[in-house]
Amino acid sequence: MGILIYIIKSLYRFKWWLIILPLLVVGIVIYETRHMNRVYESDMTIYTGVISTNGNDLSQTTAQDWNILKNSLLNIINTISSKETLRTVSLRLFARSMINGDPGKDNVYISAEHYKELLKITPKEVLKLIDKSSEDRTVENLKNYEKVDADNFVYGLFNWNHPYFSYGALKKLLIKQVDNSDILSVTYENNDAGITYQTLNILSEVFADEYRTLQYGNTNNVIKYFEAELARIGKDLFLKEDSLTNFNVRNRVIHYDKQTEAITMLDKDYAIREQDALAARDKAKATINQLEVGIGENVKSIKNNAQFLAKLKQIGDINYSISQIESYQADSSFLTLQNPDDTLLKLKSKLKEQESDFKGFIDDYSSQKYTRNGYPNANYVVLWVDELLKLEQAQAEIEVVNNFKKELDNMYSHYSPIGSLLKRQERGINFTEQNYLAVLGGLNAARLRLKSIEMNSATLKVINPPTFPLNSKPTKRKMLVAGSYFGTLFFLLGCVLLLEMLDRTLRDKFRTERITKGKVVGAFPKNNLGRYQKDIEEIASKTIANQLFGYYSSQKPSNYINILKLDPFLDTQDLQQRIMKEWQEIGLHVGILEEGTHFNATSREFLVMGGLLEQIQSLGNDLTFVVHADLSKVPVPADYLDHASVNVLVLNAQAVWKEDDEEAYRDLLKRIGNTPLVLCLCHADRFTIETFTGMLPPYSLLRKLEYKFSQLGITASKG
Template structure:
């Protein structure tokens, strides 16, 4: 409760500071906001079509995270620095092209044109910038500005966007607000500016630049992907065609129609010829053995028959025909010609066999050999075996030649097959790669078509409209906020100061900081009549408080008051003189002893004194006021402190209670702790309101003063008695006279 009271008193004490500073800040706010104008709001609505629009890539299930990401991307593109830079350049070009310094033209106000034109004209490169403005084309002007804009500090266009221009800077344009309307496809774009034409054209240009920027971003990446897949498709397609042509050329060179069927046919023929070779070899060996056996059983006549030239020629012709017949039967060529030649050969062979039989019969003289074998049968058998041998020999030769040809075919087909498989594998790999790239290319085309559909759905549902009236300003709110903010800031500041400040200032704070009892407060003394009244009232109150402690005389039969302080220049000498004069005015015999004048603190009589009489001889006084030096300079003997009626610590109210003060006071309390001599504290150099805590209300007794005093004392419901205050006022006036 005491802390709350002290806070209220502190605020009441600084009431004029709080009120004056608050009023001053409020006046400043009123002065600096005198030119404030209400902003012009322009709004537009953009339909995106992302949520409910048709999408070629979408599945049946709606992915809300993708939708939210797409909406966030649209908002980010609208508020992107690159988009706002294009808006800045186009807005700047439009103002200088369509604006007029005397009247509003095409949504461009005359004031915005004048400010823009004067700004660029007064710049160091004004003529150079104005030369970039092409009155016939806004696009050409924007292109010229883009070429001129470079990231340099002294570049006018670069600084126009990155400095703090109210219309064209990035800091101004980034105040464009973009908000999605609930969970719909709609985006609300709003912008506020002090110029209606600037606000209107900014939003209008933003709608155009946003769509263009969105298409540049989305189409740019998609077109690059499509271009890459297209080039890869052409490259792989050309590679595939080259590989296929190379395989065709290789098949033509190697005379390959169908490698796998041909190799199967060769394998089947090889197997057949193996069997025929075995049969031919078996027949060849058997007929050769049979001929040898028959020739061994022949006699001389039979052998002469064999040696006959005619017989030999016919046998040779028969052998030749037999070989031809065997070869024709083994390896057929033309079916019709083969049949005719084979029939002719067989007829000739039959004829030769008959002729040979006739020749052999004419040379045979005996029908049987000595072993009993018929000569006719031997010759016939020999002829048959000879023909069979020739036939087997011819068939074996034919089969062996065919086997050699087949071996050559194997040697031919082995590397050809490996090469064909390699080429087919390469073609297969290239074909699969081609199909993969083709699928990716189709996906990219589908993506582009989907983006075209998405961009087609980006439509301005509500166009920007030119604002007619400005919004109400928040000037009143600014003034009120500055007033209230200043007031509460000062209140909190003084509360904080009240909480941490250790300046003694008044009796309650001194009691809180030091813990000592306060018996009086003495104000500043000056030549004004009112100050003299306050000072006399304070001295009188202090005198009355001290006289209450004069209950018993100390040795030597005196009432003794000790005045001392912790630090120098505390006012104890002045206070002692004022008390001495006041008591003398009341016909009291008093005496003031001041250190350095009436006694020396370095004197041994003082240092070893047991009583005041050790360094002073009484002269019939009733009251003795002893002013001791500051405790930081010299120690006061304990016996002198105990031989007194009251020990009064004097401390200035405008000085803080420091650690050294607390240390000196604690040491002093140790000296008088066990005695019954009262230890009190008196404040000097106080303000008048601190004196009123002891004396009550002091003049002047005006109504405002009475109300202020009541509030400072928290006497909120006290009844004002005008009569008593009138009497006190008259008494004060008499005192003044």
């Protein structure tokens, strides 16, 4: 509560500032707003059809959600408020105002006053562009004249700060969705009724065209992009397919997987045939070797016979040809016969003839009838010849198989890299084909989107056109006046409170105790309180005297009060005399000892010998004032401070509490021992003194009310 009273008293000190300055500001605001512009408002509503026509989008495969619908509405709102749309409105609005304006009277296009102001700022070369007979030609002339230049008037209309035609003025259009419907509400206000009406009127004409242009332009660009990509990817696809065809032709590939499978099967078959032929050859060789042992020397002559060798070679050649033909018949897709006339049947028949001839030659050639073992020689030769023929047949088979395996190895070498190359080209074709189909799908979706835009754009209609405003909106003059008053008042209150928080001037009891952390027992007035000065001084001194007498002790041999000060220019004589007079009037013996008059503070007797205490006792007074010099100049021994009834530090209420004062005060607190140290304020104002004395004269009704409210006695019936 004490803090609250202190704040109220602090504000009361600045009461004239808080009363006069806000009223002065209010007067200035009232004067400056005497010709305040009136504001006219008009609105219109637009049906978008975004929500109602949901599902009519041909490119849409699933139902739209609310986020998509909200986004569509935002696109329309942003198109209406876009810079390009507002630029078109600005040019048309200027052209319409210049064509239809009348300097003699207001009309539905522009007021006479504002039209005359517009004529003043419009250059002559721009006035020549105005075609009174056609608004479209005027707009076209203005577009041709406009260029990006700070000195170009038409360019500046939209980009400067004109109140009607600039972007800053037109962007104040308020566009919002009505509830959750398809309808948009567009509101605009300005200080000219005609301009307000015509702005919305022109906007209702151009916004749909701007929306269609924007939507069509984007979609057409997408369609052109997809068409170009489709042609490029299609050409790439055809080239890759032709490259694959040529690759198959060059490498004789019809069906790669089946061809490679056939080669693998042939390789397996010929491996088996080779094993069989090798087994037959080894068997024939073993039998021949055994029979040659039985035949003896005849075999050498037979082997050395040229006719024998020739016939044996012919039989081997025929066996090779037969084996080769039989091998080629297994898969005729790889090889063809070099001589079609040598059919398999002829060769087999010829082989029989040659074998028969060979056997006859051997029979005729044989010269011995019996072998060395006694067996008929002819039987051995026949067996030997048969085995020899088998050997030739087996060797021919082995040679054919080896030759064909070489051809199979060549086929492996040929077809192995073809597989990876084929897969690479097929992957490329597949990837290009997928891209082609994706681009084709995008192109179809874009074309469907174009048709959907045509359908949706047809639903953009103004259902409630703008109306010409006849009455202006209530002005904000009252709010400005009230705001200026309370704004100034709160600003002053903030400054006062900030000042109270930062100011270190002692001034009153609350602030002094807060800054010094000491106890204030009284305050003595300054010398400008008018005709009640003496009365106030008397009341204040009596209060201080009563407070100080409370420290009197009958147990002490002598009671004295140290009067201390930190300011060498502070005069405490009047305060001392007033207190002494109060005590003397009630019969107390009071004396006073002043430094420089009754004792010397710089003498050894005072500083060391304690002569001041003996001097006080010799006076025999009930109370004695001991007035010391400035503490910063003359030291006071601790014994004098400790034996006193009370130590009174007198401070100037109008002085600032400095850092050196703080240090001296702390030092004093250390040296006083158990003796109290109290503070007393001099040169205090009325409110500070009333803290100790209560209400001071005069006691008029106004003063009583003022004091009652300062003490928060709002409903008190008695002061």
